[in-house]
Amino acid sequence: MNKNRKSRVSLKRVLDPPGPKAKDWVKRDKRVLSPCNRPYYYPFVVEKGSGCVIEDVDGNEYIDFNSGLGAMNVGHCHPEVVKAICDQAKRLLHYSYTDFYYRYSVELAEKLNKITPGVFQKKVFLSGSGAESIEAFAKVARWHSQRPMFIAYTGAFHGRSMGALSFTASSTVQKARYFPTMPGVVHVPYAYCYRCPYKLTFPDCNYWCVDFIEDYVLKKFVPPEEVAATLIEPIQGEGGYVVPPKDYHRRLKKLYDKYGILYAVDEVQSGMGRTGKWCAIEHFGVVPDIVCMSKALGGGISLGATIGREEIFDWKAGSHCTTLGGTPVACQASLATMRIIEKEKLKENAVKQGQYAMKRLNEWKDEYEIVGDVRGKGLMIGVEIVKDKKTKAPDGDTAHEIIERAWKKGLVAIGAGECSFRIAPPLVITRDLMDAGLDMLEESIKEVTRKK
Numbered sequence: 001m002n003k004n005r006k007s008r009v010s011l012k013r014v015l016d017p018p019g020p021k022a023k024d025w026v027k028r029d030k031r032v033l034s035p036c037n038r039p040y041y042y043p044f045v046v047e048k049g050s051g052c053v054i055e056d057v058d059g060n061e062y063i064d065f066n067s068g069l070g071a072m073n074v075g076h077c078h079p080e081v082v083k084a085i086c087d088q089a090k091r092l093l094h095y096s097y098t099d100f101y102y103r104y105s106v107e108l109a110e111k112l113n114k115i116t117p118g119v120f121q122k123k124v125f126l127s128g129s130g131a132e133s134i135e136a137f138a139k140v141a142r143w144h145s146q147r148p149m150f151i152a153y154t155g156a157f158h159g160r161s162m163g164a165l166s167f168t169a170s171s172t173v174q175k176a177r178y179f180p181t182m183p184g185v186v187h188v189p190y191a192y193c194y195r196c197p198y199k200l201t202f203p204d205c206n207y208w209c210v211d212f213i214e215d216y217v218l219k220k221f222v223p224p225e226e227v228a229a230t231l232i233e234p235i236q237g238e239g240g241y242v243v244p245p246k247d248y249h250r251r252l253k254k255l256y257d258k259y260g261i262l263y264a265v266d267e268v269q270s271g272m273g274r275t276g277k278w279c280a281i282e283h284f285g286v287v288p289d290i291v292c293m294s295k296a297l298g299g300g301i302s303l304g305a306t307i308g309r310e311e312i313f314d315w316k317a318g319s320h321c322t323t324l325g326g327t328p329v330a331c332q333a334s335l336a337t338m339r340i341i342e343k344e345k346l347k348e349n350a351v352k353q354g355q356y357a358m359k360r361l362n363e364w365k366d367e368y369e370i371v372g373d374v375r376g377k378g379l380m381i382g383v384e385i386v387k388d389k390k391t392k393a394p395d396g397d398t399a400h401e402i403i404e405r406a407w408k409k410g411l412v413a414i415g416a417g418e419c420s421f422r423i424a425p426p427l428v429i430t431r432d433l434m435d436a437g438l439d440m441l442e443e444s445i446k447e448v449t450r451k452k
């Protein structure tokens with residue numbers, strides 16, 4: 001920690017969390033809510049939020065490095081989003097854009113046409129969640145191509161519905177007892193260079209993970225003419241905030257183009273300005289055929305979107321549909337969110353604050369034996385915790401202890417992958433809040449290091 005820097009952030013701290021009200025709500029939650037949620041997080045009971053600060057039910061304030069699982073890119077309760085929601089709620093809540101017509105969904109689809117990569121006409125299917133945006137992708141890709149197979153990646157997270165789950169491959173707990181999922185998805189290793197699945201080193205590997213797909217998968221057991229699409233996260237989220245090397249997507253796209261295989265990107269977490277661009281794939285100079293979006297797209301209201309080249313969406317009426325996808329309130333919240341991202345230059349702020357955070361985090365990498373890797377783009381940053389730098393043995397318990405200790409100090413952050421944690425605050429974060437949050441994480445790293 002920079003000893004000369006004095007935090008200019010003062011958070012309201014009433015008592016050590018969890019306080020009595022939080023404990024009581026957790027007890028009541030456990031009695032009535034399904035236990036499949038929250039595998040290991042601390043008992044944080046949220047009451048309200050504003051910008052980058054959230055408050056628990058006992059009155060403690062916290063800096064948010066999690067953005068409500070990546071959904072609150074413009075910060076909590078941004079007045080313009082709240083106004084758009086309230087105004088729309090007074091006008092019309094629902095009638096279904098899939099059977100009738102709304103101007104709200106048209107405006108949103110027009111905007112999505114503009115902000116997603118590629119200057120060609122696109123079509124949009126609006127739904128209610130990230131998983132649904134993946135379901136629509138899988139169905140439209142099969143419909144259009146009349147091919148049954150897909151290629152996905154180890155470490156991927158694409159959601160939990162049976163179709164989306166069949167693409168997900170970041171942890172077996174997400175899949176245990178659910179097989180058979182949708183058949184036809186083959187997984188290949190993602191370019192996770194810190195832990196290369198082939199035990200090779202970049203750049204000497206010369207992108208073997210791409211060549212492998214052609215030399216082994218497409219030549220030996222998945223006929224390419226039967227593959228509809230590949231689905232990939234430009235930067236893996238749940239799998240550990242893994243940033244692939246610069247040329248990875250370009251090489252993959254070239255390979256799949258050769259066989260007429262569609263390139264679909266899951267921007268559910270990485271989109272909406274999080275990495276400093278509307279879509280993270282833009283960092284890699286690739287124009288995808290299909291883009292799936294959700295989370296921050298709805299500004300806190302359920303919304304998913306599957307956006308693709310016009311000619312791909314040639315399915316006929318009735319072949320896919322939804323009742324509560326793309327509600328007027330969700331569309332207005334989304335349009336307001338995008339206006340704010342533009343007006344307040346939040347993509348630019350994501351780059352600025354992200355660069356600053358990376359500078360500090362890289363210092364940690366030099367200073368602390370347990371900080372194995374630091375990687376990210378914009379405000380999608382992962383810190384990987386290891387037992388030691390030489391063996392790189394994953395240390396998920398320590399990663400968890402660090403974020404739990406930081407929570408007690410006033411920071412909300414969550415894990416990713418086996419042993420990483422995320423730095424993914426709302427894009428409105430200031431330098432002071434970033435520093436204060438990083439200070440809490442660094443102090444926690446020092447504490448666990450001292451204990452060892």
Ligand SMILES: Cc1ncc(COP(=O)(O)O)c(C=O)c1O
Pocket residue numbers: 069129130131132157158159160233237238266267268269270294295
């Ligand atoms: C990259 C990615 N895709 C899809 C999903 C699924 O989204 P949802 O939880 O809204 O179904 C998530 C959720 O974390 C995600 O991170």
